[in-house]
């Protein structure tokens with residue numbers, strides 16, 4: 575009898591079981607990453623025609639999945655100024671799923687990349703069509719399995735030009751900053767030969783570590799925790815992607831990403847060079863973490 579009760583309890587998170595069924599459609603995930611990093615997107619530089627095309631695709635997927643827009647519009651425009659270029663109308667794409675609680679988790683991934691250089695297209699499949707694909711997969715999962723917390727899905731622009739989309743989002747947030755309890759940022763999830771996905775941030779926010787430790791390894795990807803200690807120098811990833819903007823405002827974050835690889839910021843960061851089975855499992859690990867964090871964070875005492 576006890577066993578039955580235990581199983582009933584576990585049924586709330588059936589995807590962590592021994593069947594290893596993924597909480598996502600690998601086919602859809604691979605389709606999304608392939609489309610977003612096709613040559614036609616021209617490397618998705620902020621302000622470019624390729625960026626517009628990527629936006630249209632992400633907006634179509636937001637609508638298909640059924641994310642709600644804030645104030646009737648998924649687009650959040652902002653002025654982007656960097657040494658390399660100025661974009662009057664840079665664009666974050668933001669939608670949400672209402673939870674039982676108005677406290678919100680922000681799931682983020684930047685969709686911009688570095689464009690075309692010397693006639694070569696930098697497709698940025700791993701960096702960061704992979705994160706956007708996983709974001710869409712997480713949105714589809716939580717649309718079907720309503721979360722406790724409100725989950726805001728933010729595809730940021732301008733990361734490559736100084737984490738500017740995340741900054742603009744937090745300067746003009748759709749809900750009060752005090753309502754944001756966690757940022758889960760994804761940047762580079764699809765290339766790793768060791769089957770390792772890093773979860774970074776628990777050095778700063780140790781209360782999040784138990785949730786990460788509960789995420790079961792999958793056949794092609796397992797979580798490792800680290801890359802967040804100041805003494806690690808450039809191997810400390812705290813400031814290296816959009817989660818830093820949340821961290822600067824004392825909003826806890828977990829950043830998911832792979833260690834550097836030879837295709838990083840090269841024209842060879844292309845769909846042909848990703849590890850598809852690793853990528854699907856890596857995205858699933860992030861979703862499984864989100865399931866645990868969403869159900870657990872409301873009971874803060876249980877965390878300690």
Ligand SMILES: [Zn+2]
Nearest residue numbers: 701702761762
């Ligand atoms: Zn990136």
